[in-house]
Amino acid sequence: MSEILLEAKGLVKEFPVKGRHKVVHAVSGVDITLYQGESLALVGESGCGKSTMGRALIRLLPATAGRVYYKGTDITNLKGEDFAPYRRQMQMVFQDPYASLNPRMKVRDIIAEPLVTYRVCPTPEATTQRVLELMAEVGVQREFLDRYPHQFSGGQRQRIGIARAIALRPELIICDEPVSALDVSVQSQVLNLLKDLQKERGLTYLFISHDLSVVKFISHRVAVMFLGKLCEVGKTSELFAHPLHPYTRFLLDAIPKADPHRREEEKAPSDGRSPPVPSTRHPAAVFTPAVLTRRSDARRRNQSCNKPATGKSPATE
């Protein structure tokens, strides 16, 4: 395995609950490692803490506890000037291409903003030149330089968001549900683009998604998150072929398959319950919520969620 790019140890993120002396444990003590050049997918249902973790990892949100190391340097508490060189190595692509682009900025200004902030190009002409290169790279026609976001389709907006993210030649990109707002045919165009960019630039992705089929295509390794903790980490092919944790199996079973012949096979249990909110710290709740107990797997249930089964942990690869 290649070199470690980003590593978090015991990462905790808590949000206070208004009016009560309680907190929501969005991320409760996660160890995660990102290797250089890989795509690690972070999957789980809404509210499991995957977006919060993505943000805490690159310090868009301050962590409550735990440390984050970038290439071995502790970046958890770096400030201002000290942090700037790391910030430009870590960029983000957001879910909603309608909300993440400023509607009053032209495409040229949106893509140029990181370049201007970090004073990458010496002259405005050079900046425009660089913006045009980036647009070509993500497949947006150069004639659209002076258009506003509302003049583009969802897929093109997401391409602009990607151009902005790669403008500073970062090493790491956090993709937070980058294709879930897009149509099927456009979704595959954007996924192909992300994969091509990774190959050309050796990017590392943390790919946050609830769509396991997308994850299967894009990622090398998958981390399954449940109630603020990782419950299984493994190579994509292994995890899909032999899911060990009952929750992973539950997620895999729930995907609607585009094959009407398979319909008769039994589907995921539907008991009308939603995943619990991790507001109270009952260790038992993490291991035996309603959805998991229905799939009795005594052997796995007693295992700690944070220590993936042998042979599947990134540490033992």
Add this chain to the structure above:
Amino acid sequence: MNEQLTLSIEHLRSSFFTLRGEVKAVNDVSLAVPKGKIVGIVGESGCGKSMTAKSIIGILKYPGRVVGGSIRLDGQELAGLSDRAMRQIRGRDISMIFQEPMTSLNPVVKVGKQVQEAVLLHRSITSAEARQEVLKIFRTVGISEPEKRYDSYPFQLSGGLRQRVMIAMAMICRPKLLIADEPTTALDVTIEAQILKLMKDLSRNTGMSIILITHNLGVIAELCDFVYVMYAGKIVEQADTITLFDHPLHPYMQGLMASVIRLDRDVERLQTIPGVVPNLLHLPAGCAFSNRCPYASDECRTQPPVLHDVGSGHLVRCFRGEDDK
């Protein structure tokens, strides 16, 4: 089809009259929904699937309106009915559920009250009886602790529960037809599976017909008996679900199926349909899909193809003969 039809639409046309011209959002669409069956409409954003639904239920907003065609529900003509007459039918005979349950529920009214409103509008019963009806339907759609949920506000419920409330509201008058517009798009896969199963059970147990609008082929395969594929305001292919998935004939449907990521196969690159959906104001002269179609010939670019039968109710709008498929 000889079966009893709950809904039959013939040559429906709906347009938006904008400053830049007439946008034909629904362009000569005919479809049939047999009693107790689930019929799917599949297509990408802007293909006219939601507009078809809104035309049926009569909620097209200005500057859009139904320009022609007939919509018959159990033999009764709906096109051209007055707003007043339509209000009697909406909620009682046809209901609709929408994609985002948060924006379709009133945020400042308790959900029980909102569901109850539907019964009180259409039936002359006391509010105490209506409350009992609501609790009953809450149990049917699998809402746990119905008494407690009755007094909840929408923001206190999860996405899955909110969608169940929407379904309860749509079901409470036992409509003949339920139109579900992307009912699970905003939900997690696990919750999605629950809601799909609920809709299937409801249709089986009550004989209600469902029109399911989605862009997710997985959802279609899971639930529907018959499928219509829409592109740029027209139906381009229609068949029963098994036939369609086994032998998709239209290049657009083939492209859609190829872009779905299969869990049982590993691929290096995903198939895509190049280009984007054409602007409905400037449609190509011939086939609307010709600018994205890998097989397009000169004929396709100049002549509009017609929807024709290729056997056993499988219709396709494409020039390519059976042989070269």
